[in-house]
Amino acid sequence: MTDIVPLRRNVRFQLLWIGSAVSELGPELTRLAMPLLVLALTGSPGLAGVVAAARTVAFLLVQIPAGVWVDRWDRRRTLISAQGLQAVVSALLAALVLADQVQIWHFVTLAVLDALCAAFIEPVVGTAIRGIVPTSQLHSAYAQEESRTHAAGLVGPPLGGLLYSLGRAVPFVVDTVTFLAAAIFYALAKVPRRPANRSQASTREEQHPVQGGMRREAVEAVTWLWRRRGLREVTAAVMVLNLLGGAFLIPLIVLVGERGGSALTTGAVLAGLGVGGLAGALLSGRLGKLLPPGRLLLVVLTVFGAALAATALP
Amino acid sequence: MVPLVFITLSTPSLNVVLNVVVARMVPEEMLGRMGAVLSMGSMALKPFGPVLGGALAAALGGAVALVLLGALIGMTAAVAALSRELRAFTGEAAPSEHDAAGADAHPGPA
Numbered sequence: 001m002t003d004i005v006p007l008r009r010n011v012r013f014q015l016l017w018i019g020s021a022v023s024e025l026g027p028e029l030t031r032l033a034m035p036l037l038v039l040a041l042t043g044s045p046g047l048a049g050v051v052a053a054a055r056t057v058a059f060l061l062v063q064i065p066a067g068v069w070v071d072r073w074d075r076r077r078t079l080i081s082a083q084g085l086q087a088v089v090s091a092l093l094a095a096l097v098l099a100d101q102v103q104i105w106h107f108v109t110l111a112v113l114d115a116l117c118a119a120f121i122e123p124v125v126g127t128a129i130r131g132i133v134p135t136s137q138l139h140s141a142y143a144q145e146e147s148r149t150h151a152a153g154l155v156g157p158p159l160g161g162l163l164y165s166l167g168r169a170v171p172f173v174v175d176t177v178t179f180l181a182a183a184i185f186y187a188l189a190k191v192p193r194r195p196a197n198r199s200q201a202s203t204r205e206e207q208h209p210v211q212g213g214m215r216r217e218a219v220e221a222v223t224w225l226w227r228r229r230g231l232r233e234v235t236a237a238v239m240v241l242n243l244l245g246g247a248f249l250i251p252l253i254v255l256v257g258e259r260g261g262s263a264l265t266t267g268a269v270l271a272g273l274g275v276g277g278l279a280g281a282l283l284s285g286r287l288g289k290l291l292p293p294g295r296l297l298l299v300v301l302t303v304f305g306a307a308l309a310a311t312a313l314p
Numbered sequence: 315m316v317p318l319v320f321i322t323l324s325t326p327s328l329n330v331v332l333n334v335v336v337a338r339m340v341p342e343e344m345l346g347r348m349g350a351v352l353s354m355g356s357m358a359l360k361p362f363g364p365v366l367g368g369a370l371a372a373a374l375g376g377a378v379a380l381v382l383l384g385a386l387i388g389m390t391a392a393v394a395a396l397s398r399e400l401r402a403f404t405g406e407a408a409p410s411e412h413d414a415a416g417a418d419a420h421p422g423p424a
Contacts, residue, residue, distance in 0.1 A: 060357060067350025071343055122353065127345040130337040142333040146326050194343075221347035224340070230403040231339060235352070237394040238332065242356045244387050245325075246363020247370070248380060252318075255376030269315055276322025287327035293335050294403030300328045301391035303320050309384030310317035312377040 007140045012132045012189045019185030020125050021148045023083065026090070026178035027118075028156020033164040033171035034107070037097065040168065042104060051107045058115035066119040068217045070127065076191045079124040080183055086117035087179035094172035124191065131192035143285035150278040234297055241301060248308055255312065335405035 007013060035048035042048075070078060093110045096102040133141045163170040226232055256266045280287075291299060340348045370379035394400050 056357075060354065063350045063354050063357075064347075067347040070346030070350075075346075119350075123346040123349040126333075126337075126349040127342070130342060130345060135338060138334045138337055139330065142330045142337070145333070146330050150326065218347055218351070221344050221351050224344060225348065225351070228339065230399040231335065231405075233394065233397045233400040234332070234335075234403055235355070237390060237400065238328075239355055239359060240390045241387065243359045243363055243366070244383055244390065246360055247367030248383055250364055250367040251371040251376045251379035251383065253376075254371040255380060256315075258376050269318075272315070273318060273322055276319055277326060280323040280326035281330075283323060284327040284330040287324065288331040288334075292403065293331045293405040294400045296328060296331055297400070297403075298391055298395050300324050301387055301394065303324050305384045305387035305389075305391060307317040307320045307384070308387065309381045311315060312380040312384075 004134050004136065007133065007137045007144070010133065010137070013129070013141060015185050015189035016125065016128055016132065016191065017144060017148065019083075019182045019189060020145075021152065022178045022185065023086075023121070023182030024148060024152040025156055025159075026175040026182075027114075028152050029160035029163060029171045029178075030175050032157040032160045033168070034111075036161070036164055037102075037168055038104070038107060041102065047104055051104075051111050054108045055111040055115045058112040059119050062116055062119045064218050065214060066116075067123050067221075068214050070120060070123045071217065074193045075124045075127060076186075076193045078120055079128070079186050079191055082117045082120040082124075083179060083183040083186055086114060086121070087176055087183060089113045089117065090172065090176040090179050094169055094176050097169040097172050128189070128191040132189070139288060140285055143281070143288070146281040146284050147278065150274070150281040154274045154278055230294065234294065237297060237301065241304065245304060252311070331405070338405060 034051060035045075038048040038051055039045060089110050093102070093106065096106050129141055129145070130138070160171045163174060225235065252269070253266055256269060261269075288296065290296070336348060336352065337345070367379065367383070370382060373379075374382065
């Protein structure tokens with residue numbers, strides 16, 4: 001069993017990848033179409049914001065319990081059920097839009113249900129890769145994952161806008177189809193059901209009240225991370241980078257304006273960032289191997305800081 | 315705008331490497347929770363980025379805000395570089411210590 005199949009011919013990984021690529025494209029299609037439709041129906045940009053916010057809040061609230069359940073339950077069944085349910089939720093929305101019966105509370109309720117499904121799907125897909133890709137190929141596998149995210153983010157919203165212009169129910173119908181297709185690909189990928197050394201833990205589980213067990217199991221993960229010197233520092237630095245890195249977009253947009261650029265210039269710059277991100281993702285398989293992770297982090301932080309400051313130079 | 319190319323080209327590599335590190339180091343029966351915890355950590359901070367950026371741009375203008383953000387990230391790099399564990403971090407724990415930790419974290423004879 002020592003032969004390692006090249007990643008390209010690892011059928012289970014490729015099926016998993018296609019499934020998550022397809023299922024990721026769906027929400028990117030409705031990301032633009034949803035606010036457009038809410039706006040068209042209610043005339044209120046505020047309500048469009050409420051729908052998006054409801055989804056985010058629901059996702060944040062359920063994320064940790066969902067992570068715990070993913071570690072307790074049969075992961076394959078969890079994934080396929082959640083993806084199937086997400087398809088049903090999306091089909092309901094599409095049907096309501098088609099029938100011209102859709103109301104704002106439908107959007108909010110279905111957005112919350114959609115978030116609940118997503119909170120289960122994401123951690124299973126994350127854990128499944130480790131189960132079906134040999135350790136030596138994890139790097140290439142995650143590089144391929146990274147390209148999927150960037151490509152979906154780049155193609156999805158404009159495509160969603162295009163589909164919306166064909167008919168306002170179209171993006172929602174396509175969304176449903178992508179979720180159904182994803183559920184099928186996930187079923188074919190035969191995602192691992194549970195970790196190999198899980199049996200002792202699951203017998204233990206029955207002796208504890210579910211509520212306390214839930215908190216304890218979540219705390220276990222945080223404690224594990226806290227005790228891992230190195231990984232802990234890396235995680236902290238990345239969180240700071242996430243915060244500061246997420247801050248540059250508005251000053252950048254302001255800067256383009258200050259220099260007399262039009263909205264079109266701003267759009268071109270943002271599109272350039274998207275294309276650059278995809279190029280970065282495609283290169284990540286090679287670039288990521290140049291340095292050990294700790295040093296790579298230091299280099300990326302330095303480059304990020306220097307590049308932001310340099311952008312402001314005349 | 316040209317320097318931004320360096321950001322978009324380098325940051326995805328960091329994402330990939332960190333995902334690999336997590337997948338390698340974290341015990342498999344804890345991966346679901348760890349994914350949730352890490353994603354929570356990044357999502358909880360996410361809304362504050364644009365708020366911070368917007369406030370800085372409003373107060374100081376776009377150019378100064380960008381230089382300041384760049385300097386803050388540069389300082390993060392400097393502080394991170396002070397940690398020997400981080401500089402030496404390879405993301406490959408010795409397998410034996412690893413399994414022991416995985417087993418430790420689970421059964422709970424308190």
